Amino acid sequence: WTPRRNQTFRPADPYPPAKEQVPISELRPGSALTLWLEVSEAPDGEPLFPLTEGHACIFFKVYDPFVNKMRYLGHVCWPVTTKVASLIPVVRRMLGYDESVELEIYEEIKPEMVDKVDVSQTLENAELGNGDVLVLQRALSDEDKASVLNPNAQRYYAWLRDRVQVRMRDFDAPDKDAFGLDLTKSMLYPQVAQAVAARLSWDPECLQFTSYSEANRGPYLKPVSRAARLTLQEMLQHYLPTSSNILYYKKLDMPLAELENMVTLKIQWQNAAAQPVGAPHVLVVKKSCTIADVLLELSSRVEMTGTGRIRLMEVFRHKILSVPDLAAAVTLLTHNQYATLVAEEIAREELDVAPETGKVLPVAHTNRNTSMVSLFGNPFMMLVRSNDTVATLRPRLQAKLGVPAEEFATWRLAMVTYGRMDFLMEGDLIWEELNLHGQQFLVLEHLNDQPLSQHLQHPSWRRTEHGIKFRRTEDDSDSTEDA
Numbered sequence: 001w002t003p004r005r006n007q008t009f010r011p012a013d014p015y016p017p018a019k020e021q022v023p024i025s026e027l028r029p030g031s032a033l034t035l036w037l038e039v040s041e042a043p044d045g046e047p048l049f050p051l052t053e054g055h056a057c058i059f060f061k062v063y064d065p066f067v068n069k070m071r072y073l074g075h076v077c078w079p080v081t082t083k084v085a086s087l088i089p090v091v092r093r094m095l096g097y098d099e100s101v102e103l104e105i106y107e108e109i110k111p112e113m114v115d116k117v118d119v120s121q122t123l124e125n126a127e128l129g130n131g132d133v134l135v136l137q138r139a140l141s142d143e144d145k146a147s148v149l150n151p152n153a154q155r156y157y158a159w160l161r162d163r164v165q166v167r168m169r170d171f172d173a174p175d176k177d178a179f180g181l182d183l184t185k186s187m188l189y190p191q192v193a194q195a196v197a198a199r200l201s202w203d204p205e206c207l208q209f210t211s212y213s214e215a216n217r218g219p220y221l222k223p224v225s226r227a228a229r230l231t232l233q234e235m236l237q238h239y240l241p242t243s244s245n246i247l248y249y250k251k252l253d254m255p256l257a258e259l260e261n262m263v264t265l266k267i268q269w270q271n272a273a274a275q276p277v278g279a280p281h282v283l284v285v286k287k288s289c290t291i292a293d294v295l296l297e298l299s300s301r302v303e304m305t306g307t308g309r310i311r312l313m314e315v316f317r318h319k320i321l322s323v324p325d326l327a328a329a330v331t332l333l334t335h336n337q338y339a340t341l342v343a344e345e346i347a348r349e350e351l352d353v354a355p356e357t358g359k360v361l362p363v364a365h366t367n368r369n370t371s372m373v374s375l376f377g378n379p380f381m382m383l384v385r386s387n388d389t390v391a392t393l394r395p396r397l398q399a400k401l402g403v404p405a406e407e408f409a410t411w412r413l414a415m416v417t418y419g420r421m422d423f424l425m426e427g428d429l430i431w432e433e434l435n436l437h438g439q440q441f442l443v444l445e446h447l448n449d450q451p452l453s454q455h456l457q458h459p460s461w462r463r464t465e466h467g468i469k470f471r472r473t474e475d476d477s478d479s480t481e482d483a
Helices: 084-095 142-147 153-162 189-200 232-237 291-299 330-334 348-352 390-401 477-482
Strands: 055-064 069-079 103-110 113-116 133-138 163-170 179-184 207-213 246-251 262-269 281-286 310-316 319-322 340-345 358-367 375-385 412-417 420-423 440-446
Touching (some): 055 084, 103 153, 153 163, 153 179, 179 189, 189 246, 232 246, 348 375, 358 412, 390 412
Parallel strands (some): 163 246, 262 340, 358 440
Antiparallel strands (some): 103 113, 103 133, 163 179, 207 246, 262 281, 310 319, 310 340, 358 375
16 A cells, blocks of 8 residues: 555555565565455466556446445456546446446545546556546436435545534424434535434424524524525534534424514413413414414413403513503514513503502512612512502502511612612602603512412512532542531
């Protein structure tokens, strides 16, 4: 074997029978010796390598596009003045094909590249010599080309170079691999969708993909945009310097092209006591819809016993950010992807009150014994009349939340204005504390130190608890054990 300038090693110098008695140490002194061995099919008495001056030993591989695999076929030794076309009948016999089978011939330039050979040239003119490799394949019809992954050897070698084992995960079960697929980085979005759909027995138009986020240790919040020229490499990389081999899929009930003209909303329904009821409702509506259209759809999914009128709220970090107008476009709700949508039935007293005699204000919960506003729990809306003082509002707040009177007596009411909290006295007229800018809301200050089993009774104002995992590293294992 000898190295070549294209960084390949090819058999170059055959050892004739006369060299069989030469010690191996003399064949390649001072270096490793790599040999190629083949069982000859030549008739008895004929040399294994009938090479003379002006001959070339050419090796053959065969690519089968129907199974997407390649195998070694054999070799021939021919004069360099032979035309490449003269090899075709020989190869047909080696493959067992009849003369009607048309073949394509490629030269393997290096392990990741092949180039089509002009069969009208001689071996010498085509620069084919000892150790060169020709890749053969049956010529395909247009129909066959459309039915296989790699219709020719060039595509197959590109596939070998660019292939990647993609770990496919269900978007709804993001922590474990569903299956693996051998794909190529240069595959376009429609081809990736087709390959995944074939594995899932699903319509490729009804699949949505999401890249892996190292920061989230899961899928990105925003799915991959459907684009005909988007490659698998770009789908995996998500515009970052490095890429992952994890891709999430989601099976849709409608074509993705139609879904991209829709908005998916998760809305949590809460009762009159500001307690969540059931799991969030998932609504898929057209982008042309209004908030009123969304609430009309939601009304058919929830149980109401009063006015039948619904209010939608955007909640972020336990505070109501806004109450969207009914005429507003539904796309308004997508601007803050971290906000939670909460809906509730509007109380009759809120509908009957005139604007000059009452206002509906947001109310939140803040923790006691903190130097700043520390919100928790579920916020809600509350009617405050023009003549309401803290003393007249407190009984209605207690009744709404269902908190025992003895406990509620320890709660204090405050007004938060641009992040500053001012406590209100029992006789303070609440309307006098309001400004014209709307950057205010009421807070109920109370302790948030109840055990989980107790504060489940009042999830509207109790905190949510999360477990903390501690891991011991090898460096501090000794010190941890001593401690």
